[in-house]
Amino acid sequence: MDAAVQTVEVIRQHLIDPEICIRCNTCEDTCPIGAITHDARNYVVKADVCNACNACIPPCPTGAIDNWRQVVKARAYSIEEQFAWDALPPQEDLPVGAGAELPPEVARVTAEAAAGQGGAVAPPWSAAHPYVNLYTLDSPAIATVSGNFRLTGDDASSDIRHIVLDFGATAFPVLEGQTIGIIPPGTDDNGRPHHVRLYSVASPRDGERPRYNNLSLTVKRVTEDHDGRPVRGVASNYLCDLRKGDQVKVVGPYGTSFLMPNHPGSSLLMVCTGTGSAPMRAMTERRRRRIGLKEGGELMLFFGARAPGELPYFGPLMKLPKDFIDINLAFSRLPGKPKQYVQDLIRARAADVARLIRDDDCYIYICGLKGMEKGVDEALRDVCRMHGMDWDELLPLLREKRRYHVETY
Ligand code: A2P
Numbered sequence: 001m002d003a004a005v006q007t008v009e010v011i012r013q014h015l016i017d018p019e020i021c022i023r024c025n026t027c028e029d030t031c032p033i034g035a036i037t038h039d040a041r042n043y044v045v046k047a048d049v050c051n052a053c054n055a056c057i058p059p060c061p062t063g064a065i066d067n068w069r070q071v072v073k074a075r076a077y078s079i080e081e082q083f084a085w086d087a088l089p090p091q092e093d094l095p096v097g098a099g100a101e102l103p104p105e106v107a108r109v110t111a112e113a114a115a116g117q118g119g120a121v122a123p124p125w126s127a128a129h130p131y132v133n134l135y136t137l138d139s140p141a142i143a144t145v146s147g148n149f150r151l152t153g154d155d156a157s158s159d160i161r162h163i164v165l166d167f168g169a170t171a172f173p174v175l176e177g178q179t180i181g182i183i184p185p186g187t188d189d190n191g192r193p194h195h196v197r198l199y200s201v202a203s204p205r206d207g208e209r210p211r212y213n214n215l216s217l218t219v220k221r222v223t224e225d226h227d228g229r230p231v232r233g234v235a236s237n238y239l240c241d242l243r244k245g246d247q248v249k250v251v252g253p254y255g256t257s258f259l260m261p262n263h264p265g266s267s268l269l270m271v272c273t274g275t276g277s278a279p280m281r282a283m284t285e286r287r288r289r290r291i292g293l294k295e296g297g298e299l300m301l302f303f304g305a306r307a308p309g310e311l312p313y314f315g316p317l318m319k320l321p322k323d324f325i326d327i328n329l330a331f332s333r334l335p336g337k338p339k340q341y342v343q344d345l346i347r348a349r350a351a352d353v354a355r356l357i358r359d360d361d362c363y364i365y366i367c368g369l370k371g372m373e374k375g376v377d378e379a380l381r382d383v384c385r386m387h388g389m390d391w392d393e394l395l396p397l398l399r400e401k402r403r404y405h406v407e408t409y
Helices: 026-030 077-083 104-114 236-240 274-289 314-318 343-349 349-358 369-387 391-400
Strands: 010-015 036-038 043-045 069-070 143-150 160-166 179-183 197-200 214-220 247-252 269-271 299-305 324-331 362-368 404-408
Touching: 010 043, 026 036, 043 077, 043 391, 160 236, 179 236, 197 214, 197 236, 197 274, 197 324, 214 236, 214 274, 269 274, 269 343, 269 349, 274 299, 274 362, 274 404, 299 314, 299 343, 299 349, 324 343, 343 349, 343 369, 349 362, 362 369, 369 391, 369 404, 391 404
Parallel strands: 269 299, 269 362, 299 324, 362 404
Antiparallel strands: 010 069, 036 043, 143 160, 143 247, 160 214, 179 197, 179 247
């Protein structure tokens, strides 16, 4: 390089759009290197820490996270500047000759995202158009509770509830697989408003009750953290204690990826644990309401819970016709029985799972505990090995074909 030519390093600075962000804290929780922080107004990204790994991009419900500006490195926006923003600044012109090349790390990540590895998977080609961000923190929709029913048995260790929200005259269109945000009232110990909490919708697009402007949620009362230490989940306890007639502030809807196919003959392979069943219930119920149309396609469900009394929707599930849905329940805490997880049943049903994996009209959905993701991935790898396919080659293709959708927490 000619030593006389001074290069001005340009970076692609990661920013969060304060106009869209709902302050749900998902990005800060997800960032593996602590590059995201917040104050009472905004969530912001530290330019000197962010390595553009993109881990925070898919989980963000609103897309506020996916904003970038080319800036001269020495003049990157500081977090103090970002805290003061009401809106993102426009892309500024760069000095002539600045940043002829992207830093290698950024170039790699950008290319990978474009190739569809990592990042959110596009929805099935035949999915309906989802509406997103219709209601925001500044102008939430107000829903009225029209039902709150316990789904788990009286002697069950968990309190999981089916909560029905009615939107009255307010338009709140949702599709199966989308989420909504709930704003718990009050403030946290530091006097800040609570974060928005996200819940998957458990009812189909035409409402919990067909043609009513309502939807349902599957909510587990959180009483302990992932390590079993006692905690009191702010939003889940608020929701589980709601009574008929109470009013709730709702933002959203969100989600443009975990959507079901609509074309006749399309099949669903669904894997879930616990409250991860919410989107599966929504999709199954959508298909059940259309049984008479004889559109074809198969439904296969793998569902894990501690015991039947802990499995949301156990009763209604058991009543579904066997030729409508192939149900495989894995129970992990049945007295005197070996622990069973969904991945064990996927292996046990390898021939049918392999057939559905080969079927380009079959879409795969995985929702529930984070730990399950790895177990299911390994089970699918085994299924493929047993049936002459290579999972590592197949997975990127499934994502590219919009056939593989994962939502874990
Ligand atoms: P476990 O009895 O080992 O906790 P929960 O009731 O906590 O929501 O969990 C739902 C189900 O998911 C339970 O049966 C639980 O079993 C199971 N589970 C826990 N960890 C995993 C995992 N890594 N893979 C699959 N299932 C799991």
